[in-house]
Amino acid sequence: MVLNKFDQFLKRRQCLIEQYSKGDLSKDEFIEENYACINALDIKPFEKIDNVKKAIYNYQYYNVLAKYYQKRAHNTAKRNEWRSDFLELSNHYYSKKDRVTEKLVKLLDFQNIEAYFVKVKSPNLKNRLFEIVLKEHDDIILHSTSQSLLNMLIYENVFSHAQRKSLIDSYINQKY
Secondary structure, three states, X not given: OOOOHHHHHHHHHHHHHHHHHHOOOOHHHHHHHHHHHHHHHOOOOOOOOOOHHHHHHHHHHHHHHHHHHHHXXXXXXXXXXXXXXXXXXXXXXXXXXXXXXXHHHHHOOOOOEEEEEEOOOOOOOOOOOEEEEEOOOOOEEEEEOOHHHHHHHHHOOOEEEEEEOOOOHHXXXXXX
C-alpha cells in the first residue's frame, strides 16, 4: 500500500513520538526530525479544514514549524539579528496552530473534549499553558496559550480550572 504524503507524515511523526518516549531521541532531535520530515515530504497545510483528520494534520504541521523556529531562536545569541526573526516566525506558526485548534473544537462541537491548565516548570507558562484532550480520537493531546481559545473552551463548559499534570509532562517540561 502506498501512503500519501499526509499519511506518511503522520506515520513518521508517530514513529518519532515512540522514539522520543523510549529515550532514543532528545527533545531537540525530536523537533529537528519532525522539521526534516516536513521538508523531505515537501508538504503543505490543508487550505480547507472540513474534517478532524485535516485539522489534526494542520495542527501538527504548524506546531512543528513553531517549535523549530522557537528552538532556533533559543539557540541564537540574544544580540544576533536573526533571533527576533526566528521568534516572529515561531509566534506566527503558533498563531496559525491556535486558529486550527479553534476550528477543530468547533468541528467536534465541543463534544468529548477535556481541557485544563497544566503544571509547568516555566514561570512564563504557569497558568497560561493548557491542554486539550480529544477523548474519542485516540486521546489526541493539543496545547495552547491562546486567550481566545481558552475563553471559547470556558464558555462551552469544557475547561476545568483545576491544574493537572500534563499527559506528556516529561516533554512539555523539558527545556530545549
